[in-house]
Amino acid sequence: MRQAHVTRNTLETQISVKVDLDGTGKATLDTDIPFLDHMLDQVARHGMIDLEVAAKGDLHIDAHHTVEDIGITLGQAFTQAIGDKKGLRRYGHAYVPLDEALSRVVVDFSGRPGMEFNVAFVRARIGEFDVDLINEFFQGFVNHAMVTLHIDNLSGRNAHHQAETVFKAFGRALRMAMESDSRSAGIIPSTKGSL
Numbered sequence: 001m002r003q004a005h006v007t008r009n010t011l012e013t014q015i016s017v018k019v020d021l022d023g024t025g026k027a028t029l030d031t032d033i034p035f036l037d038h039m040l041d042q043v044a045r046h047g048m049i050d051l052e053v054a055a056k057g058d059l060h061i062d063a064h065h066t067v068e069d070i071g072i073t074l075g076q077a078f079t080q081a082i083g084d085k086k087g088l089r090r091y092g093h094a095y096v097p098l099d100e101a102l103s104r105v106v107v108d109f110s111g112r113p114g115m116e117f118n119v120a121f122v123r124a125r126i127g128e129f130d131v132d133l134i135n136e137f138f139q140g141f142v143n144h145a146m147v148t149l150h151i152d153n154l155s156g157r158n159a160h161h162q163a164e165t166v167f168k169a170f171g172r173a174l175r176m177a178m179e180s181d182s183r184s185a186g187i188i189p190s191t192k193g194s195l
């Protein structure tokens, strides 16, 4: 069963993340950051991941610690749930459009963290949400899921659309990478023999 439940408590945030990587795309989200809930819902739906995230953070300061720590905790849950990576496709990619916006996300369950984040948001905020935090979320995830992640927004004139295409493409790319490849059942997808 590719499932995990991780809790992470600091003086800044208290976070619980449950994942089922072979789910049906069902999300239960309670982060007190509505835009982030909307984005995590996209990851669950398009990744076909069952996802429960509950977070209490120091939002009286700003959303920075909470968003970053949710990324970290989600990454830890993925590392636990993905297991030994035998038979894993390993690589996944997706292009997702939303009207004028288009993003591409490419992921590799490489076993080491690396991120290229190329998104020039056209606005600094989406509602009350600071778009800088999207980079923080993904960096937290990458560091703890131990994946290589390339995120490129290729076009967009609306910051909500830019963000939404990034998160949907992330979900789709994860889904592809996390699926099992029947031709390589029981085999680690690396000539090194480990990932």
Ligand SMILES: [Mn+2]
Pocket (backbone or CB within 6 Å): 038, 160, 164
């Ligand atoms: Mn939307």
